[in-house]
Amino acid sequence: MSQQPSTPTVPTASQWRAARAALDLTVREVAGAMDVSTPTIVKLEAGGEVRASVVERLRATFEARGVSFTPDGRGVSW
Numbered sequence: 575m576s577q578q579p580s581t582p583t584v585p586t587a588s589q590w591r592a593a594r595a596a597l598d599l600t601v602r603e604v605a606g607a608m609d610v611s612t613p614t615i616v617k618l619e620a621g622g623e624v625r626a627s628v629v630e631r632l633r634a635t636f637e638a639r640g641v642s643f644t645p646d647g648r649g650v651s652w
């Protein structure tokens with residue numbers, strides 16, 4: 575029996591903030607790098623809902639810079 579690949583969990587608001595802090599980036603820097611508005615990043619870091627495409631782009635951006643999100647939703651590693 576083969577296992578299905580697991581779908582990555584969506585990071586929590588605190589994980590988004592920790593990832594940004596680990597890279598020493600401001601909200602504006604992240605928003606500018608992703609070509610989204612600053613309020614979108616603020617909303618995500620506050621636990622609000624944003625488009626799935628934004629979440630995936632942000633995750634990919636952080637992971638490309640060496641940040642890993644723990645699957646339990648409790649932290650990040652770098």
